[in-house]
Amino acid sequence: MGKTISCSVLLTLISCFSLQFGTALDTITPSKSIKDPESIISQSGVFRLGFFSFANSSNRYVGILYNQIPVQTVVWVANRNKPLKDSSGILNISDDGNLVFLNGKAEILWSSNVTNLVPNATTAQLLNSGNLVLNNGGGSSLWESFQDPSNAFIETMEIGTDVKKGRKVELKSWKSIDDPSDGNFSFAIEPFNIPEGIIRKNNKLYFRTGPWNGNIFLGVILTGYLDGFYMAADNQQQTYYLTYKFSNNSMSMYYELNSQGKFVERQWDAGKGDWINRYPILQTDCDDYGKCGPFGICDSTKRPICSCLKGFKPRNIEGWSKGNWSSGCLRTTPLQCQRDSNNGSETGQGDDGFLKLKMMKVPAFPDRSSLINRDCKDQCLKNCSCVAYAYDDGIGCMFWGGDLIDVQKFSTRGVDLYIRLPSSELDKGKSKKLIVFTTAIAGIVIITISAFFLWCRMAKQRGRNKIWKQIKLQFYSENVEENLIGVKLQQLPLFNFEELATATDNFHDTKKLGQGGFGPVYRGTLDDGKEIAVKRLSKASGQGLEEFMNEVVVISKLQHRNLVRLFGCCVEGEEKMLVYEYMPNTSLNAFLFDSSKPDVLDWRKCFNIIEGISRGLLYLHRDSRLKIIHRDLKASNILLDEELNPKISDFGMARIFGANENQANTKRIVGTYGYMSPEYAMRGQFSEKSDVFSFGVLLLEIVSGKKNTSFYNNEYDLSLLGYAWKLWNEGSIWDLVDKDISEFESDSKNEKEIRRCIHVGLLCVQEYAKDRPNMSTVVSILNSEISNLDTPKQPAFTQIPLITHDVGNKISLNDVTLTNFDGR
Known part of the structure; x- marks a missing residue:
């Protein structure tokens, strides 16, 4: 008890002292310095500025550390290249107004080094962001630790370049994990062009x-999602900087340029x-930059990893x-064009063409x-020094006029690059293809004459070609957008009506x-x-050729273990059918809501289904070559294989987004x-x-075992979302x-996982889209990579039962996709 009173008295005295002299526990003033081992702490308590050593060294440093994390974590070091050998260090405001670090002999080991300061008018404050700021009497910043960083890139810090003022903020790696002196590496933003x-x-x-390109860096493949990253570029002022701010303020996370x-x-990870x-x-x-030299191409999936671009040969064999x-x-x-120029031709263009390299x-x-x-190619051809071009929606045309250096082949994403070559080099490839094609045709003719069964086979193939012509004719006759045929449909197998009927x-x-x-x-x-599953378009369906072709185009481009696989299609007369891989356990809808089904979904199987759906959605939104919005995610569109692994199906309503497109409007509301x-x-x-909203509804259905529309006319007169919100607020x-889950899930780990899923x-x-997490964050939360979660706000549709529109006096309870309403 005596210790408690003493501590209270001490805290009271400190508070009184702070109020009396106008100082704060996060500030250094001309009259208040800190000596080893003292420190100051930001108001939020997250960061502290003080003295420290590393485990294997007696050297003393002053810097900024995480204050509430038990593992010593340094994010900024003042005297990184001038360590102190003893504990005599002091950090104070010098007579000229600079923040300085002195040893016991009053020798300066480090200084903020600002000129033309007003003596006795500056203070140094450690902000909640982890930024140490030197202010003048008026409160304006004179120097910041964020402008002179070490190896750590902290939230809201700006790594950038001001060309006009000649300023550059860059990260500098440490020499090793316990030696913060300047290492071999630095990271900065270079404006270039x-x-x-x-x-x-x-x-x-x-x-x-x-x-x-305004959204991402074109030359990196991300293994995850860089949360909140943003590049500001002002070409007129010639200022460029990279920064980030997390959507989840409760987690401790930062980036570091390590010694390698x-x-x-x-x-x-608190756990x-x-x-x-x-x-x-x-x-x-x-x-490594320029690994394969000028006009070389690097592909990490091949051995050797370097090769020459087509039309080029090694300079040093x-x-x-x-x-x-x-x-x-x-x-x-x-x-x-170079030969034309040497011969006195004024065209400058010559007979050159371009080789397209993807990704x-x-x-x-x-x-x-x-x-x-469409103008990039013509512009490049007009300039004989132009050797390549590329195009990106966020940048426009990109041209190269000298050596092509640091060219790399990606396995996903990337940009289409067009390499300028003389027509003779392009024709070589065509000639080889022509020879192969001619040989193949000759072989087919010989075999056809000698074998009647092969003739029948070719006749069948001709019949399929007629079907493709019919598809295209129908497609254009219904005025479907031309870009839906962007996929090479001929690559998708065709089935005829007879074999599917059989x-x-x-x-x-x-x-x-x-x-x-x-x-x-x-x-x-x-x-x-x-075994296959055949989806047959009903004549009474509100969906038509547009939805049919949309599904063919979208799903034929996608490959993921949690997306259903399309084997082919059939179009004959008025018949339109899609052929999928067969899912022996039908849909999730049956397991969740069909009382005749056995109770086989324990929590581990449920969680595996939730995780699989989330990974499939993340692939559609971020990792596939096309950005896809499904627009009709529901339990009946989640199919289960023999091991109850989930696969998202039914892409008839899906929408392909452009690279820089994040939102769209429609007058045609589709979905459930x-x-x-x-x-x-x-x-x-x-x-x-x-x-994400649809996924949230589906997740709550899986956990509760209750259908969204099962709450119609219930005692609470609430939707499932309203019922969940009511229980959440009541604790x-x-x-x-679902009782079938809760009665058997006494494992504390499972219970924690279930509660986490409900939270997700x-x-x-949540009612407003901006409040909802993206699927990358959802996957991270489900994998326990994010431990501190935001508190949810009131969901949408909490006050009314979720019955749908009354169409011709028929109430539709979210079993069937609706497509015939106009958005207001």
């Missing part, structure tokens, strides 16, 4: 992120009591064979133009798996024994009421957050959990 992030090793270019030159994400290190940028053997690729490649044939990291140092895509016993009722808004789905078996977000149902606005959210579900169904 288009801003890029650059890592230098011993002041030489070591790694480049590729140009910033890698950009590391560090996130505190493990340690930092988790993650590399958000994919690390490959091609990271001996060195190239030994794995020394730095000399690069040179052209085997000069460009035609590339574009070369270094492009010039840019605001021209639209496979399904003429679409017998015993083969019927279910019925949706599209039409009935039948189980079938092909001649080779492969009860799963539709309020901004979509009411205003026709949809985005990734629309799917009895466990009552939401409520975050996803």
Whole structure:
């Protein structure tokens, strides 16, 4: 008790002292300094400025550390290159107004080094952001630790360059994990012609992120999601900086340039009591700048990783064979326009063409133009020094006029790069293809003459070609947008009506798996024994050729373990059918809501289904080559394989977004009421957050075992979301959990996981789209990578039961997709 009173008295005296002399516990003034081992702490308590040593050293440093984390975590060091050998250090405001670090002999080891200060008028304050700021008497900033960082990139810090003022803020790596002196690597934003992030090793270019397109850096492949990153670029003022701000303010996380030159994400895991290190940028053997030299291309999936671009050969064959690729490649044939120029021709264009390389990291140092895509090629051809071009929606045309350096082949994403070559080089490839094609035709003719069964096979193939012509004719006759045929449909297998009728016993009722808004789905078996599911467009369906073709185009482009696989399609006369892989356990809808089904969904299976759906959605929104908004996510569109792994299906309503498109409006509301977000149902606005809302509803259905519309006319007169919200506010959210799960889940880990899922579900169904997490954050939360969660706000549709529109006096209770309403 005596100790408690003493502490209270001491705190009171400190408070009185602070009030009397106008100082704060987060501030250093001319009259208040800190001596080793004293410190000051930011008002929020997150950061402290003080003295420290590393475990294997007696050297003393002064710097900024995380205050509430038990593991010593340093984010800024003042005297990083001048350690103190004893504990005599003092940090104070000098007579000239600078913040200085002195040893016991009053020698300056470090200074803020600002000129023309007013003596006795400056103070140094540690802000809640972790920024140490030197202020004048008027409160304006004179110097900031954020402008002179160490190796840590903290939230709201700006890494950037001011060309006019000649200022550059860059990260500098430590020499090792327990030696904060300047290491070999630095990270900065270089404006070039288009801003890029650059890592230098011993002041030489070591790694480049590729140009910033307003949304991402084009030259990196992310293994995760860089939360809240933003690049500000003012070309007129010539200022460029990179910063970030987390959407979740409760987690401790920052980025670090480590001593090996890698950009590391560090996130505190309270459960493990340690930092988790993650590399958000994919690390490959091609990271080193200019690995393959001029006109060389690096592909980490091949051995050797370096090769010459088509139309080029190694400059140093001996060195190239030994794995020394730095000399690069040179052209085997000069460009035609160069030969025309040498012969006195004034065209400058000659007979050159372009080779298209897909999914590339574009070369270094492009010039840019605001021209639209179709004009890039003509502009490049007009300039004989232009050797390549590329186009990105956020940048415009990019041109290269010298050596192409740091060209890399990506396995996903990337940009289409067009390399200028003389027509003779392009024709070589065409000639080879022509020879192969001619040989194949000759072989087919010979075989056809000698074998009647092959003739029948070819006749069947001709019949399929007629079907493709019919598809295209119908497609254009219904005025469907042309860009839906962007996929090469000929690559998708075609089935004829007869073989699908045979496979399904003429679409017998015993083969019927279910019925949706599209039409009935039948189980079938092909001649080779492969089991299939045939979705047959009903004549009474409100959906037509547009939805049919949309699903063909979208799903044929996608490949993911949690998306259903499309085998092919059939279009004959008025028949339109899609052929999928067969899912023996039908849909999630049956397991959740069909009372005749056995109770096989324990919590582990439920959680596996939730995780699988979230990964499938994340792929659609971020990781696929196309950005897809599903728009009709619901339990009946989640199919289950033999091991109850989930697969998202039914892409008839899906919408493909452009690279820089985040939201769209529509006058044609499609989807299922009860799963539709309020901004979509009411205003026709949809985005990734629309799917997030649907996922949240689905998640709460899985946990509760209750259908959204089962709350119609219930005793609370609430929707499922309203019921969940009521229980959340009453502190009895466990009552939401399905009894078949809760009665058998006594494991504390499972209970914690279930509560976390309910929390995620409520975050996803918040009324305003901006409040909902994206799927990247959802996946991180489900994987326990984020421990501190935001408090959910009131969900949408909490006050009314979720019945849907009354169409012709028929109430639709979210079993069938609706497509015939106009958004207001």
